Amino acid sequence: MNSGLTGILRRAAPQPLLAVVVLASLLAIWTTAHDSRPPAAPAVLSANAPRVSEERCAECHSDITDTFPETPHARTLHHVSEAGIAERFAGRSFTHPQTGARFDYTLEDDRLTVSTPAYARELAIEWIFGSGTHAQTPLITWTDEEGRTQSIEHCVSWYPTGELAATLGTEALPDATGVQALGHHRGPAQTMNCFGCHSRYVPNTDGRILFDHLQAGIGCARCHWDVEQHVAEMDAGEEASIERFAALAPREAVDRCGECHRRAQDMGGPIEPDDESIARFAPVGLVQSPCFQQQDEVRLPSGEPVRLDCTTCHDPHRPSSNDWQTYVRSCLQCHGAGHDNTSVCSSPRTEQNCLPCHMPKVPANEHLEFTDHWIRVRSTAE
Known part of the structure; x- marks a missing residue:
């Protein structure tokens, strides 16, 4: 998993630290100038929910857990290593109709990257958001100089027709160059919310998402916040309660x-x-x-x-x-x-x-x- 900007840059910069500082500075300026969207909702309360596995839930609720994996909620976040996910972008090109920016997608050694003439570096794509019922959109992540996870919501999405097209909400992107052409910047709080709404469990430390332990897709604990207490009461032979x-x-x-x-x-x-x-x-x-x-x-x-x-x-x-x-x-x-x-x-x-x-x-x-x-x-x- 990528743990820093060097994890998303295919070609190493001659001065990696300088590259981090320059990209962070550009994003800070760009966000101030262009991110006029409403502020993110309050942090997802279950971002650090206990890791109770669906296997435990299935011991008593198999009628639910047997069908739940078929729901869009369960399939709302994918790592590009999953079968068939990266292939939806790999080997394809797309020109954004509003900005004129062209994007090329390459898959080599199970590594999906996006490049654009507007920016001199290839960026790795590791996470694809969406079940595919409506669309699937890449989120490009990196760790900033303060150790927090930030991201770019890519301005190109895959749609169920099989086409690549502009991501909903990016139709008003300015005719930008550089990293700004890739999509909407999401700061640490917004990035945490993105993963918090698309994951069972988002372990993090001071704003840095620990991707090696992230549990992608919605699960029981995401909506039933007291599931850990429920399991503990069951194990103790007590009458178990759970929020409904x-x-x-x-x-x-x-x-x-x-x-x-x-x-x-x-x-x-x-x-x-x-x-x-x-x-x-x-x-x-x-x-x-x-x-x-x-x-x-x-x-x-x-x-x-x-x-x-x-x-x-x-x-x-x-x-x-x-x-x-x-x-x-x-x-x-x-x-x-x-x-x-x-x-x-x-x-x-x-x-x-x-x-x-x-x-x-x-x-x-x-x-x-x-x-x-x-x-x-x-x-x-x-």
């Missing part, structure tokens, strides 16, 4: 998912109904929805209170269903025929499928679309 999202208030449960999928309070500005970029961040849209905001006022025909949060429709332990009826069943709990609060939508365009009108797919770029979770009546659902 269903026991949290709906807003708290959504915000727990939003820690990685974005929370409304992280948007850094007003949330406007016509902002199509919000569709990328499901928790942000969901909490704006009348269905979510008014759930305390509604009772099911059985008299039970309504609950709407992310897990109402999505089982995080299993791959998402592609059957729209799976999700409409949740809608019909409140909007079904005969309910005291409302009745089923009468639009002839629905064919009983609520989603195209009330939760449509919104294009993010020519390769990506996201389901808008801001559930509402739109002009197309009259």
